[in-house]
Every structure is written in structure tokens, then in C-alpha cells.
Amino acid sequence: MAELYSVKDLETQFHTREGTVHAVNGVSFSLQEGETLGIVGESGCGKSVSMLSTLRLIPQPPGEIVSGEAIFQGRDLLKLSAEELRHVRGGQIGFVFQDPMTSFNPVQTIGKQLMEPLEIHLGMNKKQAWDRAIEMLRMVRIPNPEDRLKDYPHQFSGGMRQRAMIAMALACSPQVLIADEPTTSLDVTIQAQIMDLVTSLRKELGMAIIWITHDLGVVAGLAERVIVMYAGYIVEEARVKDLYAKPEHPYTLGLLRSLPRLDMDEKKRLASIEGVPPVLFKKPKFCPFASRCPYRIEKCLEENPSLMLVGENHKAACWVDTYTGKER
Amino acid sequence: MxxxxxxxxxxxxxxxxxxxxxxxxxxxxxxxxxxxxxxxxxxxxxxxxxxxxxxxxxxxxxxxxxxxxxxxxxxxxxxxxxxxxxxxxxxxxxRSANQNIVDLIKRRFPATVELALYSIVPLIGVGTWLGIVAAKNHNNIIDQIARIFGILGYSFPSFVFGLLMLMFFYAKYQIFPPDRLSNWANLVVTGEGFTSYTSLVTIDALLNGRFDIFLDALRHLVLPILTLSYINWALYLRIMRSSMLESMNQDYVVTARAKGVKEKDVVNKHARPNAMIPIVTMSGMTIAGLLSGVTITETIFIYPGIGSAAAAASTQLDVVTILSLVLLTGFILLVANLIVDITYAFLDPRVRLS
Structure with a gap:
């Protein structure tokens, strides 16, 4: 598989009144054609910000993309002119957002909003865009698409809106679909429907997907490769199978232990990770997870580990081998 | 609908x-x-x-x-x-106007309507526009200048600002006089050969082909319009600015950008229509206020509208006149509210379809 999209050393900061927040600290990853990549982490770990940064969608100011590159089809998205970047957004890279309730413009019809990217990127006229929009709604399995296009967002249910949002993101047949927690605000049955829909659309259209979520269960069902983020750093990267079979980073271990399981003793309490993730006003000189880490050794407080190869296609940023408890 | x-x-x-x-x-x-x-x-x-x-x-x-x-x-x-x-x-x-109240309203109301008509665009339009400009330049120098300019106007009592304007533009340079028409124009308008179609002097003047009278009437309107606009701009500026900043931070604006919409269209097609909703509410109140007679401004510029009639009636305890004018005001407010509600429905499908 050929490399489609690669991000290197991305760093994003937010300049706030309280000081500079280091939200993304040197994130690098690559995406192959047709691959589904999961990005996992708790709220505020920088997963959404890093994806928004690559398309320069964070508000600037207060946000600032300090360094890094995002190479897509041989061009660095962070250096493109606003006009060139505009044609990548929505045209070649589609975006689905977390909250379908607020992500549509409430005063425009769904149809008008669906037609917009088609007119912008494919130069369609109103009639062509309308027909294509009907086709898209049908593709995401919304019944009576001809009538529903004339509806306003508030006339759609949450699940339907998220389907329409996916239709809008896929309207111009992008090579990459970035989905930023698209199922978080939906209830579980709808969540399953949306995941089924995306899985079948991926087969049909063959686009690559970056799926941002805090739900490890969603990732297991959808992705081929997973990145785990913590405090703006990638702490572990592995194929889904390997990550669940043999998690290497203490944070990933903690996350997996905190998942409820059907075969677990009912009386046992779910394990949790003590403490809260840090807000980084300074780049840490030591491991940002050290204060919450049960495997901590002296070195963790002296030097921040970078990602290192710990197995085949498996990287983790930790000084300790969690299976032996010894320093790597 | x-x-x-x-x-x-x-x-x-x-x-x-x-x-x-x-x-x-x-x-x-x-x-x-x-x-x-x-x-x-x-x-x-x-x-x-x-x-x-x-x-x-x-x-x-x-x-x-x-x-x-x-x-x-x-x-x-x-x-x-x-x-x-x-x-x-x-x-x-x-008693205060020495005529039937119906005649008083017939004579005075058109003057108030005329002033209101000419004030709406500079007052609401410019105020809103200033708000958009300030929001687009959020926190930089243009934003600051617009806000200071607005706050200055808001802090002026209208009689102080009106008197300052009169002092400068009338007493010193005599470009913009008070009252509704100059004496010579008044003679023409009330004389024979001048048909009053609408009772609005500027429009009648044009219909009668008297461009000189049209200009004279406009000259008299400039200062009241300026006063009314300036003291109200800050209100519109602040509401539009904050409303605009709020909608620029909404999720659907990010969605629009992620779709590849031009930044200009993100503002004009997505953020602004949503931000306009509070302006409509305000506009209804402002227009109703203008039509019910702007008492202080009309009094300062000796403008013969129902505002100055109400002021005269109040000082002479002419209760009958005051109550009739209150009734008129109430009616205007009702109509204005109706228009606002209908405009809402046009702007916001959530109102229209529920």
C-alpha cells in the first residue's frame, strides 16, 4: 500500500491568558491508502486538535501551529496558500464532526449544505449538485432523499444528521475521511448503525479513514492500526490486534483495564487510572504520565521517552518494559 | 407560514x-x-x-x-x-395644539414617519455594519476604534449631542438648519400649485418636480438623523459584534470551513444570517420607537412630529392628547411586533416550522 498522508513532528500551541498551552507536542504518523487508523485518548489529549491542525482548522489566534508538516499528495498542507488548502478541505479530505446537532447551519436546508461542497470543488451547477445530493443521502440510507433535502437540520434526528454529515463529507469522493468522535453524542444503537454504515462505505468507496475516539471498543471494531495519545504525545502505536493482545505502554494498559468486560467478576470494581492528565504550560522534561504511572522508575522523572520500537510494527514511548518491570 | x-x-x-x-x-x-x-x-x-x-x-x-x-x-x-x-x-x-387630535395626528405623524424612514438605514444598517467590521477584526485596532466610537455616542445624552450639532452645523456654518423646511419652502408647500400626495415632504417634492424643496427638506433632516443614529450605533455595534463572534465560534462555521467554503462566504452565508436574529428583535423596537415620535430629538431640532406634540401636551397637562398619542404608540408597537415575528419566521426555519 502506498503512503497517502503523513504528518511529521506536528506541534500546536494555544496562547491563552493563563499561558501557552502545549496541546500537540511533536506528533508523527502516516496513513496508507484505504487504511483505517484509530486515534484514541481521553478528552484534552490533543487528538482532535492535531487532526484539525493538519487542515489548519483550529482558530488562529489563539492557536498556533508551531512546527511540523502534513504531506498530502506531495504537498505540505501547512504551507499551502489559503486558496489551495480550501480545495483540499472537503474536496480531497472530508471531515465529520462530533456533534451532529450543532455542526449543521440551523438556517439552511440540508440540501443547500450538501450541495455546497459539490458546487465548490466539482464545479457542479444547482441541478447536478441536487441530483448528486439525493444520491448521497440514498447512499447513507436516508429514506425519501428527495423530500428530506428540503428539510432543515432541526427536522432530522441525531442519527440522521450524522448520516447526512457523512454524506456531506463524502460528497466529493475524498481520499481521506477524518471522523472526529462521530458517534460520541449518539446513543449506542445509532452508534452501531453509523459504524456499520462507515464500514460498508469504506468497502464501496475505498477511502482511508482516520477515526478519532475515546472509545476503545469502537476502535477494535473498525480500525486496522491504532495510535494512543496522551498529553499531546503519541505514547503507543500498533496494529489493533497487537495493541489489544499485548499493550506496551502503562497508559494503554490502564485504559484497557478500565473497560468493563462481560466475563469479569461482577463484584469487582472497574480499575481506573488515578489522577488527571496534566495541562501542559511547559514542555515536560520528564514523562508526562509519570505522576500517574504505577511502573514509574527514576529515569521517568529525568527524561521524556520518545517513541521506540518495541515489537514488529509496534512502538511505545516508555522507559519500562511493562511485562518485566525493567528498564528497556 | x-x-x-x-x-x-x-x-x-x-x-x-x-x-x-x-x-x-x-x-x-x-x-x-x-x-x-x-x-x-x-x-x-x-x-x-x-x-x-x-x-x-x-x-x-x-x-x-x-x-x-x-x-x-x-x-x-x-x-x-x-x-x-x-x-x-x-x-x-x-388644548395644547388648539385643534382636533385627529387633525393634529394627521399633520404631525407624517413628519415623524419621514424622519423614521430616513433614520432606519443609517441607524440600523450602519450600526450593524460596524458590528460586523468589529467582529471580523476581533481585538485588533479597528475593533477597538469602532467600539470606542460607539461607546462615545452611547454615552452622549441626545440633547447634548443634538445641541452640539446645532451649535456647529447651524450656528457656526448654517449648513443644516432645524425645523422641517425653510420659510420659503414652507410657503411653496402650503401654497397653491403644490399637491400633497403622501404628506412626506421629500417624496411630495419629487412628485411635484421640485428638486430644490427636496434638497431643502433633506438638509433639515440631516442633524436629527445623525443624532438619532449616533446615540444608537453603540447598541447595534455591540449586539451585532457579540452575536457575530458567537456565531463565528459555532460548530457549523468549522464545518463550513472544513467543506472548503471561502472565508468570505463562511462569514456572509453561514455566520451572518444566524447572527442577524437578535438584530431583528432590536430593529422592531427601534422602528416602533422612531415611529412613536422621538420626543427629545424632535424638540431640540424643533421638528414638527408627534414627539414634539407629545412634549408640548405633557408640559401643559393635556391628558386627552397624551392618551391619544399613547394609543397611537401602542398600535405602532403592535404592528412592529407583528413585522418582527414575521421576519423571524423568514430568518429562522425553527420558528417557521414549529
Missing amino acids: TQYIVRRLLLMPLTLIGVTLLIFGMLSFLSPAERVSLYVRDIPKNDIVMNSLIERYGLNDPFLVQYYHWLVGQKDASTGEWAGGILRGNFGYS
Whole structure:
């Protein structure tokens, strides 16, 4: 598989009144054609910000993309002119957002909003865009698409809106679909429907997907490769199978232990990770997870580990081998 | 949509009855003798005449009977003619203006309407535009200048700003005089050969082909318009600015950007229509306010609208005139509210379709 999209050393900061927040600290990853990549982490770990940064969608100011590159089809998205970047957004890279309730413009019809990217990127006229929009709604399995296009967002249910949002993101047949927690605000049955829909659309259209979520269960069902983020750093990267079979980073271990399981003793309490993730006003000189880490050794407080190869296609940023408890 | 408008229209008479009840209720706080002296020019000195007048006008009748008579009028038993009744256009006599109130309104209201018409665009349009400019330049120097400019106007009492304007543009340079027309123009307008089609001087002047009178009328309008606009701009600027900043931070704006919409269209097509909703509410109030007569501004510029008529009536305790003008104001507010509600429905599908 050929490399489609690669991000290197991305760093994003937010300049706030309280000081500079280091939200993304040197994130690098690559995406192959047709691959589904999961990005996992708790709220505020920088997963959404890093994806928004690559398309320069964070508000600037207060946000600032300090360094890094995002190479897509041989061009660095962070250096493109606003006009060139505009044609990548929505045209070649589609975006689905977390909250379908607020992500549509409430005063425009769904149809008008669906037609917009088609007119912008494919130069369609109103009639062509309308027909294509009907086709898209049908593709995401919304019944009576001809009538529903004339509806306003508030006339759609949450699940339907998220389907329409996916239709809008896929309207111009992008090579990459970035989905930023698209199922978080939906209830579980709808969540399953949306995941089924995306899985079948991926087969049909063959686009690559970056799926941002805090739900490890969603990732297991959808992705081929997973990145785990913590405090703006990638702490572990592995194929889904390997990550669940043999998690290497203490944070990933903690996350997996905190998942409820059907075969677990009912009386046992779910394990949790003590403490809260840090807000980084300074780049840490030591491991940002050290204060919450049960495997901590002296070195963790002296030097921040970078990602290192710990197995085949498996990287983790930790000084300790969690299976032996010894320093790597 | 039609159903929505019809429902609003049907509600209007009900509200109007409420307004008239309220106004007539205020009037009934006065004793019958006091009310006789309000309506009669020569106040009777002896009790017998007074009592006969009270009897004749039914001022001792029960409240609802009096209200009915005030609304519909009273049939004279001997002649069979109807007298009074605001529904018949009989509002009474204005002591302060020395004419029938209906004539007073007919003469004064067009002047107020004219001032309101010319003020709407500079007041609301420029204020809103300033708000958009400030929001687009959030926190930089242009934003700061716009806000300081707005706050300055907001802090001026209108009579101070109006007097300053008069001092400069009239006393010193004599470019923009007070009143509605110059003497020579007034003579032409009231003289023969000048047809009054609309009672709005500027429009009549154009219809009569008198461009000089049109310009003269405009010259007189400039200062009141400027005063009304400047003291209100800050309000529109601040509301539009914050409303615009709020909608620029909404998720659908990020969605629009992620779709590849041009930044110009992100602002104009996505953020602005949503940000306009509070402006519509404000506009309804402002327009109703302008149409009910801007008392202070009209008084300072000796502009003969209903605002200055109300001021004159108030200083002379001319209750009958004041109540009639309040009734007119109430009616204007109702209509303005209706228009605002209809505009809402056009702007926001959530209102239209629910």
C-alpha cells in the first residue's frame, strides 16, 4: 500500500491568558491508502486538535501551529496558500464532526449544505449538485432523499444528521475521511448503525479513514492500526490486534483495564487510572504520565521517552518494559 | 407560514382591546369633575352646570358603559346622532395644539414617519455594519476604534449631542438648519400649485418636480438623523459584534470551513444570517420607537412630529392628547411586533416550522 498522508513532528500551541498551552507536542504518523487508523485518548489529549491542525482548522489566534508538516499528495498542507488548502478541505479530505446537532447551519436546508461542497470543488451547477445530493443521502440510507433535502437540520434526528454529515463529507469522493468522535453524542444503537454504515462505505468507496475516539471498543471494531495519545504525545502505536493482545505502554494498559468486560467478576470494581492528565504550560522534561504511572522508575522523572520500537510494527514511548518491570 | 401570520393577525385586535382598556382605565382614575374640565374649554364655575355636564356625558356611568361610549360613541336621544367614539375617529380636542387630535395626528405623524424612514438605514444598517467590521477584526485596532466610537455616542445624552450639532452645523456654518423646511419652502408647500400626495415632504417634492424643496427638506433632516443614529450605533455595534463572534465560534462555521467554503462566504452565508436574529428583535423596537415620535430629538431640532406634540401636551397637562398619542404608540408597537415575528419566521426555519 502506498503512503497517502503523513504528518511529521506536528506541534500546536494555544496562547491563552493563563499561558501557552502545549496541546500537540511533536506528533508523527502516516496513513496508507484505504487504511483505517484509530486515534484514541481521553478528552484534552490533543487528538482532535492535531487532526484539525493538519487542515489548519483550529482558530488562529489563539492557536498556533508551531512546527511540523502534513504531506498530502506531495504537498505540505501547512504551507499551502489559503486558496489551495480550501480545495483540499472537503474536496480531497472530508471531515465529520462530533456533534451532529450543532455542526449543521440551523438556517439552511440540508440540501443547500450538501450541495455546497459539490458546487465548490466539482464545479457542479444547482441541478447536478441536487441530483448528486439525493444520491448521497440514498447512499447513507436516508429514506425519501428527495423530500428530506428540503428539510432543515432541526427536522432530522441525531442519527440522521450524522448520516447526512457523512454524506456531506463524502460528497466529493475524498481520499481521506477524518471522523472526529462521530458517534460520541449518539446513543449506542445509532452508534452501531453509523459504524456499520462507515464500514460498508469504506468497502464501496475505498477511502482511508482516520477515526478519532475515546472509545476503545469502537476502535477494535473498525480500525486496522491504532495510535494512543496522551498529553499531546503519541505514547503507543500498533496494529489493533497487537495493541489489544499485548499493550506496551502503562497508559494503554490502564485504559484497557478500565473497560468493563462481560466475563469479569461482577463484584469487582472497574480499575481506573488515578489522577488527571496534566495541562501542559511547559514542555515536560520528564514523562508526562509519570505522576500517574504505577511502573514509574527514576529515569521517568529525568527524561521524556520518545517513541521506540518495541515489537514488529509496534512502538511505545516508555522507559519500562511493562511485562518485566525493567528498564528497556 | 400563512397559518402563522393569520394567527398573529387574529391576536392583534385582542391585544388592541387590552391596550384601550388600559388607557381608558388610566383616564377613569380622574374624578368626573376633573374629566369634564379636560374635555370642555370653558370650565363651568357653578355646581349645577358641572353636574348637568357630568350627567350629559355619562361620566357617572359604570366603567364598562363609559368604556363602550368612549370606544363606539353615544347616541343623542333627541337628534339620533352619534357623538364621540374613537372608533369613529373622534379622539377629542387637543388644548395644547388648539385643534382636533385627529387633525393634529394627521399633520404631525407624517413628519415623524419621514424622519423614521430616513433614520432606519443609517441607524440600523450602519450600526450593524460596524458590528460586523468589529467582529471580523476581533481585538485588533479597528475593533477597538469602532467600539470606542460607539461607546462615545452611547454615552452622549441626545440633547447634548443634538445641541452640539446645532451649535456647529447651524450656528457656526448654517449648513443644516432645524425645523422641517425653510420659510420659503414652507410657503411653496402650503401654497397653491403644490399637491400633497403622501404628506412626506421629500417624496411630495419629487412628485411635484421640485428638486430644490427636496434638497431643502433633506438638509433639515440631516442633524436629527445623525443624532438619532449616533446615540444608537453603540447598541447595534455591540449586539451585532457579540452575536457575530458567537456565531463565528459555532460548530457549523468549522464545518463550513472544513467543506472548503471561502472565508468570505463562511462569514456572509453561514455566520451572518444566524447572527442577524437578535438584530431583528432590536430593529422592531427601534422602528416602533422612531415611529412613536422621538420626543427629545424632535424638540431640540424643533421638528414638527408627534414627539414634539407629545412634549408640548405633557408640559401643559393635556391628558386627552397624551392618551391619544399613547394609543397611537401602542398600535405602532403592535404592528412592529407583528413585522418582527414575521421576519423571524423568514430568518429562522425553527420558528417557521414549529
